Amino acid sequence: MNVPSIASQTGTTDLVDITSDDNEPKHAGDSQKLRCAGVKKTFKGAGGGPAVEALSGVDLYVRDNELVSLLGTSGCGKSTLLNIIGGLETASEGLVEVDGEQVVGPGPDRGMVFQNYSLFPWKSVRKNISFGLEVAGWGKSDRVERVNDLLGVVGLSEFAEALPRELSGGMRQRVAIARALAPEPDILLLDEPFGALDAHTRRSLQEFLLTLWQRTRVTILMVTHDVDEAIYLSQRLYVMQSHPGRIAEEIEVPFGESRGPMVKRDQRFLDLRDSIEDQLR
Secondary structure (H helix, E strand, C coil): HHHHHHHCCCCCCCCCCCCHHHHHHHHCCCCEEEEEEEEEEEEEEEHCCEEEEEEEEEEEEEEEEEEEEEEECCCCHHHHHHHHHHHHCCCEEEEEEEECCCCCCCCCEEEEEEECCCCCCCCCHHHHHHHHHHHHCCCHHHHHHHHHHHHHHCCCCHHHHCCCCCCHHHHHCCCCHHHCCCCCCEEEECCCCCCCCCHHHHHHHHHHHHHHHHHCCEEEEEECCCCHHHHCCCCEEEEECCCCEEEEEEEEEECCCCCCCCHHHHHHHHHHHHHHHHHHE
């Protein structure tokens, strides 16, 4: 994934407030970037008790340049699945592949962003974003150029030398996303990235993420329990159910790539939201 040089395009772009005239979603790429086949995860029972089957037979895929959500209630295994894809957990059975290569652990092809920001509190915004590049052995001039570019992408150029404690929650999450993007991962994995934020900031960062995806074309898989968020941001979504965690339904979201807040008033949006909420209940 190569992020174009758009440092001058800070802030939020004007998103189109109309839906696509075509009921079929538009996909930037048709090749499968990520594939999960028969993924199962079983945890040992506490205190010698019976084992707990967290995931059972999960099959899914994410196309190149696509934004897809894993949607489900708490405890359905969606974060466990994301951790397996990220290489932080090992599947008990099944296969996870990125570009046809089996995932056997963490790697630079997958960037992860968590709900709690996970920033180094003693490092500036610039140094937080640069950290992964230093670990990967990027040269100083390349690091500086890459970080400057990403500061522009996330609209934080003026806060490059600030510490995390000097930033709002939304700004910290922008730094976390920029840090995950810095090493040019093939896939960005987001685990409830806006779950800890107030409603206004959450909506603002949803717009930010949609704009970021439209600009960078990075492939994104996002975990969320928010039905409106999943429909609004995604090209496709997977509804998960629990006990054990499994894919209950795959849904194509019937809107184009360019969408704005008005799409939430579209009758198709409202009908889809009601259908999914009924299923989750």
